[in-house]
Amino acid sequence: MPIRPAIISVARTKFGEHYEKEPEKLIEEAWLKASIEANLERKDLEACYLSDYFLPITNKLGLEEGFLSELTELHVPMEVTRSFGSALSNACNAIQAGKYNVVLVGGIEKMTDRWDKIRDDLMLLEDPWSYYAGCTPEANHELMLRAYIKRHGLAGQDLETLNTALAQISVKNHLHGTKNDYAQYQRKITIEQVLKARKEAHRPLGLLDYAPISDGAAILILASEEAARKLTKKPVYVLGTSSATDYLTYPSREDMTHFLASEISMKNALKSAGKKVWDVQVVELYDQSTVMEMVSLEDLGFCKRGTAWRSISDSCQDYKGYYEIEGNRLFVNLSGGLKADGNPLGATGGAQVFEIVKQLRQEACERQVKPDKELKCGCVLELEGFGTKSYAHILGVE
Amino acid sequence: MSSEPVERRVSYLGDRLRANRCLICGKEFFEIRDYCGTCGRKSFGKMVNTDLFYEKGKLELCTLINEPTNKFTKLGSYIYGTISFHDGKIRVPGRLTDGTGIGLEEVDFSSLEGREVVPRFRRRYSVEKSEVIPTISLTFTFADEYYPYQEYRIIKPKKEYDTPGIVGYGVYTSKFRIKEGSIERSVPFIDEDSVTAAVEAGKLALIHAGIDNSWIGKVYVGSESNPYAVKPIASKVAQVLKLGQENEDVQGVDAVDTEFACKAATSMFKDAVALVNYPKSNIKYAMVIGADNSQAAPRDCPGGELDLFVGYGAAAFIFGKQDVIAEIEGWYSCTSDTPDFWRRDGEPHPSHGGRFTGDPAYFKHVRMSAKKLMEQLSLQTGDIDYFVAHQPNVQFPVRIAKELGFKEEQYAPMLQVAKFGNTYSGASPVGLAAVLDIAKPDSRILVASYGSGAGSDAYSLMTTSQLLDKRPNQKLTVACQAQNRFLQYVDYTTYRRLKLGM
Numbered sequence: 001m002p003i004r005p006a007i008i009s010v011a012r013t014k015f016g017e018h019y020e021k022e023p024e025k026l027i028e029e030a031w032l033k034a035s036i037e038a039n040l041e042r043k044d045l046e047a048c049y050l051s052d053y054f055l056p057i058t059n060k061l062g063l064e065e066g067f068l069s070e071l072t073e074l075h076v077p078m079e080v081t082r083s084f085g086s087a088l089s090n091a092c093n094a095i096q097a098g099k100y101n102v103v104l105v106g107g108i109e110k111m112t113d114r115w116d117k118i119r120d121d122l123m124l125l126e127d128p129w130s131y132y133a134g135c136t137p138e139a140n141h142e143l144m145l146r147a148y149i150k151r152h153g154l155a156g157q158d159l160e161t162l163n164t165a166l167a168q169i170s171v172k173n174h175l176h177g178t179k180n181d182y183a184q185y186q187r188k189i190t191i192e193q194v195l196k197a198r199k200e201a202h203r204p205l206g207l208l209d210y211a212p213i214s215d216g217a218a219i220l221i222l223a224s225e226e227a228a229r230k231l232t233k234k235p236v237y238v239l240g241t242s243s244a245t246d247y248l249t250y251p252s253r254e255d256m257t258h259f260l261a262s263e264i265s266m267k268n269a270l271k272s273a274g275k276k277v278w279d280v281q282v283v284e285l286y287d288q289s290t291v292m293e294m295v296s297l298e299d300l301g302f303c304k305r306g307t308a309w310r311s312i313s314d315s316c317q318d319y320k321g322y323y324e325i326e327g328n329r330l331f332v333n334l335s336g337g338l339k340a341d342g343n344p345l346g347a348t349g350g351a352q353v354f355e356i357v358k359q360l361r362q363e364a365c366e367r368q369v370k371p372d373k374e375l376k377c378g379c380v381l382e383l384e385g386f387g388t389k390s391y392a393h394i395l396g397v398e
Numbered sequence: 399m400s401s402e403p404v405e406r407r408v409s410y411l412g413d414r415l416r417a418n419r420c421l422i423c424g425k426e427f428f429e430i431r432d433y434c435g436t437c438g439r440k441s442f443g444k445m446v447n448t449d450l451f452y453e454k455g456k457l458e459l460c461t462l463i464n465e466p467t468n469k470f471t472k473l474g475s476y477i478y479g480t481i482s483f484h485d486g487k488i489r490v491p492g493r494l495t496d497g498t499g500i501g502l503e504e505v506d507f508s509s510l511e512g513r514e515v516v517p518r519f520r521r522r523y524s525v526e527k528s529e530v531i532p533t534i535s536l537t538f539t540f541a542d543e544y545y546p547y548q549e550y551r552i553i554k555p556k557k558e559y560d561t562p563g564i565v566g567y568g569v570y571t572s573k574f575r576i577k578e579g580s581i582e583r584s585v586p587f588i589d590e591d592s593v594t595a596a597v598e599a600g601k602l603a604l605i606h607a608g609i610d611n612s613w614i615g616k617v618y619v620g621s622e623s624n625p626y627a628v629k630p631i632a633s634k635v636a637q638v639l640k641l642g643q644e645n646e647d648v649q650g651v652d653a654v655d656t657e658f659a660c661k662a663a664t665s666m667f668k669d670a671v672a673l674v675n676y677p678k679s680n681i682k683y684a685m686v687i688g689a690d691n692s693q694a695a696p697r698d699c700p701g702g703e704l705d706l707f708v709g710y711g712a713a714a715f716i717f718g719k720q721d722v723i724a725e726i727e728g729w730y731s732c733t734s735d736t737p738d739f740w741r742r743d744g745e746p747h748p749s750h751g752g753r754f755t756g757d758p759a760y761f762k763h764v765r766m767s768a769k770k771l772m773e774q775l776s777l778q779t780g781d782i783d784y785f786v787a788h789q790p791n792v793q794f795p796v797r798i799a800k801e802l803g804f805k806e807e808q809y810a811p812m813l814q815v816a817k818f819g820n821t822y823s824g825a826s827p828v829g830l831a832a833v834l835d836i837a838k839p840d841s842r843i844l845v846a847s848y849g850s851g852a853g854s855d856a857y858s859l860m861t862t863s864q865l866l867d868k869r870p871n872q873k874l875t876v877a878c879q880a881q882n883r884f885l886q887y888v889d890y891t892t893y894r895r896l897k898l899g900m
Contacts, residue, residue: 128408131467132522134523136467137467146508150511251480251489252428
């Protein structure tokens with residue numbers, strides 16, 4: 001890779017229900033922290049890449065670039081994407097092309113301002129034909145679970161183990177969330193609570209299997225390798241980044257048991273980073289539901305198809321802070337994942353990158369992990385829609 | 399906020415479940431596309447249009463939806479899943495309809511997966527009262543329940559008749575009933591209305607007639623419960639059933655709604671036969687549908703007496719000169735300006751003139767049309783095998799039949815009001831269909847409809863031997879819908895809620 005984009009600072013707000021704050025306040029808060037860390041001024045930014053999934057709909061904002069220009073008094077090029085992963089990917093392309101030296105990558109979402117209509121909006125953007133047929137944002141996750149169970153012929157004890165393993169994912173992510181001051185939920189939950197929520201919902205997945213609706217912002221400053229050397233002592237490099245796409249209509253996809261886009265994007269990201277799957281030591285997965293975390297472990301190549309539930313179950317019997325998969329240790333969703341940390345769509349990927357950067361820089365405080373080998377490489381997986389788009393980023397310190 | 403162009407595109411594709419297939423590799427796609435993703439440019443021009451409207455699907459995966467999105471909340475709980483067609487070549491999302499949601503929480507969903515389903519044309523979701531009503535056929539019911547899967551086979555016509563008549567018919571009522579005393583009445587499901595009933599009846603009539611949908615040159619829909627004051631039901635019927643030759647996304651058919659209270663459909667029988675008989679019309683077949691989600695004010699309000707009798711349903715008849723099952727021998731229509739029953743524009747429920755709807759209205763007009771037609775054709779009651787009258791309640795049709803001198807065996811088969819309620823524009827047509835379901839060849843049927851306002855159309859029909867040939871084409875007969883083990887009975891509150899719709 002001729003020019004390696006380097007993350008020189010990361011910052012975020014707490015995720016949660018920020019009724020009292022306007023979207024600009026959230027992004028300002030994140031920017032302020034990031035700029036202090038990098039010791040930069042707004043005028044040092046050559047371009048901005050901002051992501052939000054549907055801020056103009058939820059907050060009646062108008063063009064985000066204009067609102068950001070007004071806020072920052074900047075007139076530099078600005079681009080808006082739907083996910084943080086996409087913004088980061090585009091920023092990396094520009095830096096690698098040698099176009100800019102220092103750019104801002106930001107994500108913002110304020111979903112609670114539209115509580116009443118949010119599920120209709122989400123579903124319509126995610127998969128319109130399914131929406132027209134009566135689908136809800138939750139139902140596709142449940143169908144994927146059904147498809148997975150049928151494909152792998154799981155029944156009896158195995159099925160029970162799988163259902164418990166899914167609950168354990170949620171319990172584990174909440175446990176991680178207790179150590180994250182920025183997380184929306186910083187309390188422990190139990191398997192019994194997850195199972196009870198399913199029973200109350202009368203469905204295969206319950207409230208505690210799903211990520212919440214959140215407000216929040218995240219920002220990182222990306223620089224060329226050369227510029228980064230002057231600006232920070234602890235750069236974290238984006239070693240590889242790749243995205244892939246899939247059909248909008250979930251039932252039309254060839255295989256409903258997993259996300260093809262995740263599989264492709266991870267393969268290509270590893271290839272461009274020159275890494276192998278088990279070079280990755282820490283990973284932030286896109287656990288919009290517990291099913292998504294399980295399936296993603298297989299899509300990214302950590303687990304063989306149809307086996308992730310067993311690895312999760314075995315690792316969570318006596319949880320040591322990581323999944324143990326075929327003799328390898330994998331630290332998953334140390335931030336608490338989308339489940340506990342929160343899921344403000346456009347900013348979610350920013351929090352995922354934030355976590356990996358903090359871990360790689362050994363700055364994760366209580367959450368800091370110490371794998372058996374020196375911590376060098378992490379990975380972020382972010383999806384848009386229901387696996388319609390996938391972004392995989394490989395981050396490393398050398 | 400509504401977006402009409404989007405609505406047009408979604409319903410154009412979704413009502414008929416339009417799909418297509420690549421002639422090179424055989425891959426199939428829901429929605430229409432100009433080329434195949436696998437074969438690329440070389441497939442351009444080699445994609446054939448198909449649709450899934452008459453197909454049978456398989457429920458592959460499903461789950462319970464008990465917290466729908468906003469626009470679906472009126473449906474309560476329902477089953478949602480993926481439906482495959484053509485051995486899995488096409489998969490679409492789908493909602494199972496016609497379930498009240500009761501007991502769904504106890505269902506083992508894996509037991510439903512793998513069962514066969516039929517696409518049903520329904521309202522899609524709730525919108526504001528001023529908006530266009532969205533529709534879709536991504537709604538399904540199990541093929542082995544109330545509404546069976548029936549193959550739509552085009553049969554090459556065998557015989558040309560001199561006198562035009564009925565070549566096929568279909569009756570549709572929902573599977574829901576309210577039972578009060580000895581009267582059962584059909585109740586629409588919450589996603590049904592007069593438009594969806596008209597389409598269903600038309601679909602069943604095409605299946606029964608075995609004629610190509612593109613041969614229909616005109617469609618008339620008579621109704622007094624069109625959910626629109628302006629916008630025809632007939633345009634939806636023409637589009638969904640693809641009546642007439644299709645050019646781009648427009649159907650080469652004349653489609654029009656008619657209104658004359660309960661005789662809006664029967665009035666057009668003679669126009670339909672005249673049209674197919676006119677040598678230069680180029681129209682081989684014409685379809686007439688009577689469809690109503692019969693309206694009535696709630697029981698404790700003025701006009702609420704009607705609430706004891708109103709039903710829901712539609713009947714469709716196809717008229718032509720080939721393979722006729724009942725020739726139309728003649729007709730007589732009469733009209734007077736008699737205000738016995740009316741609904742002012744913008745009013746949700748009709749008003750009626752109490753006892754004034756009887757002797758000076760119903761009896762006077764039905765008596766006149768029937769008598770005049772019998773005189774005209776020199777017929778005695780003994781020459782007639784079956785008598786069919788409009789049936790607003792149980793007593794009126796029996797009283798007029800007796801008064802005209804008909805015996806019970808002549809009028810009993812038409813009495814359907816105690817099974818489906820008064821289906822308004824569909825009432826005498828449902829009675830006629832019930833008779834056609836059981837009549838022998840060479841039977842004479844006298845039909846006398848009634849429409850408030852007021853008027854009556856009397857027709858004399860003579861059945862042919864082809865009546866028996868076509869009978870096996872239709873599984874969903876009137877009797878099958880009246881007595882069906884999948885009927886679901888609802889209470890008064892549910893009935894009012896379902897009738898009101900989404």
